Amino acid sequence: MKQCTNHHKGTHSNRNVHSLKNPNPQKKQSTLNLENTIALVTGGNSGLGKATAQLLIEKGAKVVITGRDEKKTADVAGELGAVPFHCDVTSDQDIQKMYDFIEEKFGRLDILINNAGIGGWSALGEITREKMKEVYEVNVFGATMVASGALRFFLKQKSGNIINIASTASLKGYPQGSIYASSKFALRGLTQCWQAELRRDNIRVIQINPSEVPTAFGDEENRKERPIEDKKLTPHEIAHTIICTLEMDNRGYIPEVTVHATNPF
Ligand SMILES: NC(=O)c1ccc[n+]([C@@H]2O[C@H](COP(=O)([O-])OP(=O)(O)OC[C@H]3O[C@@H](n4cnc5c(N)ncnc54)[C@H](OP(=O)(O)O)[C@@H]3O)[C@@H](O)[C@H]2O)c1
Numbered sequence: 001m002k003q004c005t006n007h008h009k010g011t012h013s014n015r016n017v018h019s020l021k022n023p024n025p026q027k028k029q030s031t032l033n034l035e036n037t038i039a040l041v042t043g044g045n046s047g048l049g050k051a052t053a054q055l056l057i058e059k060g061a062k063v064v065i066t067g068r069d070e071k072k073t074a075d076v077a078g079e080l081g082a083v084p085f086h087c088d089v090t091s092d093q094d095i096q097k098m099y100d101f102i103e104e105k106f107g108r109l110d111i112l113i114n115n116a117g118i119g120g121w122s123a124l125g126e127i128t129r130e131k132m133k134e135v136y137e138v139n140v141f142g143a144t145m146v147a148s149g150a151l152r153f154f155l156k157q158k159s160g161n162i163i164n165i166a167s168t169a170s171l172k173g174y175p176q177g178s179i180y181a182s183s184k185f186a187l188r189g190l191t192q193c194w195q196a197e198l199r200r201d202n203i204r205v206i207q208i209n210p211s212e213v214p215t216a217f218g219d220e221e222n223r224k225e226r227p228i229e230d231k232k233l234t235p236h237e238i239a240h241t242i243i244c245t246l247e248m249d250n251r252g253y254i255p256e257v258t259v260h261a262t263n264p265f
Pocket residue numbers: 042043044045046047048049066067068069070072087088089090115116117118119138142165166167168209210211212213214215216217218223
């Protein structure tokens with residue numbers, strides 16, 4: 001794997017920074033080394049994002065985590081050894097500042113985990129424009145603007161990875177799912193557009209569809225983490241799936257992965 005120099009700025013050294021490009025296609029390569037790559041995890045202070053940040057850090061990546069709750073983001077970053085940044089993905093100004101910060105601190109970005117998301121369920125007869133807009137602002141418009149911002153690095157580098165955290169709700173509708181499921185269907189459409197658009201620049205776009213994982217998801221009022229349940233998925237399985245897709249040599253990419261609990265019954 002090619003050693004890149006001059007990619008780190010600020011407090012980090014230039015040692016062992018791996019480009020995610022495969023510079024020598026003749027050379028036999030089986031996996032991609034995540035050590036010293038720079039990763040951004042939106043919504044990284046909780047649930048699936050936190051578990052993914054933790055596993056990326058264990059693999060040697062330098063990880064920026066973001067969230068709406070500034071104190072929680074700082075506390076979790078301290079716990080994991082991540083770099084916190086306060087960013088609400090519904091704000092274009094916050095997104096711009098986040099990427100300015102990454103540019104200043106690291107000078108590059110290798111991995112975006114586009115994870116920040118909220119739930120919102122309603123029967124069709126009770127649906128309101130406000131509730132639908134609130135969910136779309138995060139799950140659709142926020143995810144799009146965050147991905148768009150990452151291109152300032154990825155297009156220049158001619159490499160990069162966007163992991164969109166969608167849901168099994170992106171695959172099949174269900175009662176009361178008009179708002180949430182349609183937002184994830186939209187993300188699936190976006191994923192496919194970005195795949196077609198960006199692969200010529202060696203940018204991989206990968207969609208992960210978790211089925212139910214007990215987290216704080218859906219509790220917008222108290223943001224209380226649900227305890228792990230014996231037979232259901234945990235955030236770790238999703239983090240593990242993400243790492244597996246990233247570690248594949250970047251001559252290949254996995255367009256979409258769905259993860260179910262084996263025996264939740
Ligand atoms: N849990 C499941 O069963 C499940 C299943 C399928 C897909 N998913 C998807 O997985 C992703 C993560 O969910 P999770 O289960 O880990 O839920 P979670 O524990 O509630 O975490 C959601 C994260 O997103 C952040 N967030 C929410 N709105 C934001 C905004 N406007 N700007 C920035 N950050 C924002 C939260 O930050 P704060 O805490 O600071 O507000 C939190 O860090 C979501 O996209 C969700 O749709 C979850």
